[in-house]
Amino acid sequence: MNITIISNHYYPEDSGIGLYSTGMAEFLAQKHTVKVIGATPYYPQWKIYQEYDKKGLFSTEVINGVEIFRFKQFTPQIPTFKGRIFQMIHFFMGSFFNVLKIKKNDIVIVVMPFTISVILGWFIKIFRGGKLWIHVQDFEFDAAFETGISNKKGILSRVIFRMERFIFNRADFTSTISNGMLNKLETKSNAKKYFFPNWIDHSKINPDLAKPSSLFNASKFNILYSGNIGAKQDWEFFIDFVSACQEMKHVQIHLIGEGAKRKEVVESLKQFQNCKYYPPVRYEELNDVLCNTDLHLLFQKHTVIDSVMPSKILGMMASAKPSIVTGNEYSEVKYNLEISEGGFYFYQNNKLQEIMGILKNLMENPELSNIVGNKARKFVIEKYSIESVLSQFQKDIENGSVSNF
Template sequence: MSKKVLIHSIVFAPDAVSTAYLYNDIAYNLKKNGFEVEVLSTMPHYNKVESDLVKTKFKRKFLGLYYTSDYRGIKVYHVPQKKYNSVLLRGFIMIYWHLLSFFLGLRIKNVDVIISPSPPLTIALVSIALAKLKNARFIYNVQEIYPDFFVNQGKMKSKSVLNMLKKLERFVYKHSDSLITIDQNFRDTLAQRMEDPEKIEIIANFVDTELYHPISNPVINRSIFPENNTLKVMYAGNIGFAQDWEPLIEVAKKTKEMPVTYFVIGDGACRSWLKDEIEKHNLNNISLIDYQARESIPHIINYADLHFIFMNKKLEKDGLPSKVYTIMACKKPLLVISNKNTPLYDLLENTGAAFLIENSSNDVSKELFAVLKEALENREQLKEMGEKGFDLVQQHYTKEKVTEKYYKHIKDLINS
């Protein structure tokens, strides 16, 4: 009888976000390698792309209490979830998701391993309870470190709530059979908070190189992405607090009269602020564009000459943007603002695949201007940088190589 893995994640296909893509591929690789796999998730709510939603057949269960779908032969349970502005409503719908996913999880039989990615931290409580009741092993995949992320965002004002979350964090680490995290920086942070740091396994995130690859003549909407000789500088992803958007505004002001165009594609908590700043300063060199369908993203990435990731220095130690792998897989160079001893800086340092500017620099916008001026004068250098990033991905970060590590880790855990 094949072993069963239950993936318990707040996002999964067809939600169009990086963690969903990551776990879509992990789930399929585990199935391909002989595991039985089921997924416990939500209805798409984080980033809904209509073309993806249309392709998915959702089956309504118990008057809409939950839904099911099929992802490449894998059964997925979807609990309704929505985005609300109200903190009270967000709290209520999150409690609803936790409770209903627990009871749905109880109905899934013969589970050997449960794996859950953060965030949220509280998802691990449900997974731990299910694992104990089912005599299964539990793997907690730390994609972002909580409650650090809340604290560094400045959202955590209550000391009593913070202390409670820290106790919850320690409880989760103690009762997890294994922790998977994405780099050495994360491992060092977690090790200080654990009784048994040997439980930590480092497995980097990855990119689907079948989807993301160099494209000589990208097929794109030319009304949004015009064909011209300007230096095209792009960001595609969540427009949130993890990034610092002020350097973009400042460098866009300085380069208004230069043949440089900026494209910001996506949505998130900072989009309205960014839109207001663009309008206030009449920055016609910045195009703010809605999320695009996933299949069009490789073409869009290949359209740009340079991709930027400007990390918020308060949050840069708490996560690693997975888009860095997709960009390098398309042979495109990066322009990064981040400090040393952070996951993103450590990944790219000494690779030759990125322009790296430290967040602590006295004049970040001046350094950005110098980089863009250099890029305009030497387009060939950008191609060479893209080649180096592409080689790095092929060596270490392909979907096949990394999902194989997940498979081996889960197999070893079951047999231990």
Template sequence: MATSRDDSANGKAERVLIVSLNYAPEMIAIGVYSSGMAEYLSRNGVETDVIAARPYYPAWRTYEGWRRPWWTRRRGPEGTRAVHCPIYVPSKPSGSRRILHHISFALSALPVLLWKALVHRPDVILLVAPSLISAPGVLAAARLSGAATWLHVQDFEVEAAFATGLLNQKSLIGRLAERFEHAVLGSFDRVSSISGPMLSRLRRKDVAEWRITEFRNWSDISKVQPVEGVSPLKAELGIDTPHVALYSGNLANKQGLEILPEMARHLRHRTDLTIAVCGDGPMREVLQEQAQDLPMIRFFPLQPIDRLSDLLGMADLHLLPQIAGAADLVLPSKLTNMLASGRPVLATADPDTALGQEVEGCGRLVPPGDAAALARELETLLDDAPERVRLGAAARARALERWDMTSILARFKSQISAVIRDPRPAAEGQRDLRT
């Protein structure tokens, strides 16, 4: 059990160790948020160490220049100390291969974890899920160093694996995974997640109320500005249609991206529309094959981070498909920048889900898997420019209200200090990281 520590009162800098499978230089999804929290802490006087995998996401290929069978140390832009660990990266991540992928990270991270625990003596060790399989190593390192422990749930990876068919819930591996998840969730001093419905799911998994904290994802509003007029990137990519519907991000099975070609078949008559798919991942080849007879769907690589505003501002609206059953297990990280771009979001989710609650009022929702409804709603928005403008303004306001990076990370840092002082407070002393 972690003990109360207050190094700040003794004039010593607080020390945080972050364990995250995904980290910079990955440019999208969880890696962006793990990097952002580490850099913010370091910039604000916290000694911050990171243990991460070698970058591979979203293409599921280890990046060029990183294909070395050993550990790599790197200094981040704000002074963070990162160690990137060698891992197994499957080119086609099935359920069993994903498990091996996560196990390989847990094993290669373990010696670094124990070394950091003994040498650097962190005050808090924070694990980002995925990957829960690294939790035993984190808990062992915390016991060695006397650190408090924090689990931040970006995805409910076990349930997401069931929902996407990667694991069979009734199989032996499925049952063991559920038991392992339950044990892990009950072992950390803090367990945070990124939305109200995901916090409710933690409660249903028997996580004690005093352990639960909300820690939302965020957007660097200063780096994502609404584009007035026509984005210059549109011409650079050779898009000459008046309208663009954009999906940008990871191309994986949990997104339910198969609906996009189905939707496009209902819109063949819209010669004024390009459906732009910008990203990489295991579903890219599948989608390209499904869209062979659909010239309105065009595929582009991920764009550099300094072109993010131009990319998002190229869209008349953003497409955000998600499969049924996953809308309360994950909250797509790409949503933050979609909203910040000042464009409406068209999502496949029910209104009472985490995604549905975030999109309501600044976009449109259709039932998951209903390609015809998605096509109808897209066409309605394309033909109603004033409504797109209204929803886009609401989206930008939502981003400023709920997703501002500075306020969210400032509260996160404050909560880090609180858990160092008292890892196990009374329930009534709990603080949320709400914006």
């Protein structure tokens, strides 16, 4: 088959959507001809990577059997709602010329965000044939409104959601990464629906292969947040937690990542000696970091329900370490942690005292940490392994079916 993938995020971006778009493309390229229309890499720093900044507006490269056509899009240093809208439009305009480089097509898979990229996929379907598949990694407009980046009331929101629905209905198939997001997709599109979760390569996130990390002090109880430092996380609560841990001399908290809120958050944490910040580590080092901490944290805003299913959860659980997560009562993350018994989820407003109780219990009972962590790893291997998820997806696109819905 001739498969075209349109994704704003792609290798060498090795976190979030870029990691999964790359994994999908390279897996499919083992049997099929795969071409990618992508952006110049910029995430999570919100700055075009140095090795690509020297290139022109258009560039082409072949990586692991996948041919990639890139356009150097506008990238705002601070990702405001208007800045991201302009970035979407600029990527669309430039990538239209890369669409013309696609000569054969059996299926075009558009990874969202960006929503407007679906129009590029529709053009390919019309002029080169094949099916159009929309895969939603993030409902970008819903997320913007839920996190307060833009006002959900008013003419702008009505226009945006009507446009979104029109675009979704151009597809033959639509898919997304969580059951909650699948329910949301039902309200936005009449196309056939498909559950296509993110996956974990448990051979790469494997505690048996982890080497000691220089970031951690083995004599301390190490707590880790690793990921995007953006608007969806509850940084006020994170700071309250760091403050509450000040009196616990054996606790060291580590914040690793990059994002729109990084400067603001790091500045607020300077007053605390028990919290250290580090820039993102390379993917090759991620296993050592995830598997050597004693506890993972993910504090999400309670207003964010399932506009996005944080992919970092799978890595956290695969590390065989317990996690403490906060967020909305109806979150997919809550469901997964509860049925796996692989972590602790809180959604009440007065949750800090309870979380501190869990923390002390884990510190005093290492065996509890081992039990919870091992349950988490067992769960993600059984349900979200790369082999089962991508093999099933490849089988379904080859058959033109959506058998798992």
